[in-house]
Amino acid sequence: MNSENEFSILFNLNGDEIHYLGDPTRRLLNVLREDYHLTGVKEGCGEGECGACAILVDGHLYNSCLMMPYQINHKSVLTIEGFRDSKRFEIISRAFEAAGAVQCGFCTPGMVMATEALLRKNPHPLRDEIASFMSGNLCRCTGYDMIIKAVMIASEAGDGLW
Ligand code: FES
Ligand code: FES
Known part of the structure; x- marks a missing residue:
């Protein structure tokens, strides 16, 4: 933790090694869309019901609207852009x-x-x-x-x- 609201997270995103430094409790959906411009990850319901925000994490399907960056530390994330x-x-x-x-x-x-x-x-x-x-x-x-x-x-x- 670098400050009250920042956390260092390393993960692989569509084949690239990423160092995310920021709030570990932001919605992963927002991080992907806003920070990395991966707008193929859609927001539908925003509460885990529709699957529009689906990504693969280490090969398994997750709804990114229900995840936070700390949950992908040292993992591989695949979005539609990487696929x-x-x-x-x-x-x-x-x-x-x-x-x-x-x-x-x-x-x-x-x-x-x-x-x-x-x-x-x-x-x-x-x-x-x-x-x-x-x-x-x-x-x-x-x-x-x-x-x-x-x-x-x-x-x-x-x-x-x-
Ligand atoms: S936006 Fe509907 S499940 Fe994530
Ligand atoms: S929501 Fe329009 S094609 Fe599925």
Whole structure:
């Protein structure tokens, strides 16, 4: 701790080593958007209900609106910006497009990160497993059939990548 409100935190952000010096109790969502301009991390509900702010921390899915910087000390954070140059992103995004699972797109970054987290754990999920895993990510526009279909398409198209 360097002063009453500052804390030194080291973490990896989308492949870059980051030294965050600041309030350890700020919302991680704000830190990512305001300090690092990672605006693909969306704010929907702001209280852990919608998944728009989803990120991966050490490969696991989290809602960044419920996290604080001290929780990512010495961890790796992946946002949609860090994921988008990968082959798996290409497969997932094409699957969402093919299934008609994107309309306004506000939920899509979180949906894509949730899909990546699910397929890392379970490369061949059943329909019910997809529905259950994705239930923390809300979409106002598409209905969930298309989203579930998108995950199934990605699972098939990316066979061997996860
Ligand atoms: S903004 Fe974080 S879960 Fe909705
Ligand atoms: S596509 Fe609009 S909220 Fe999901």
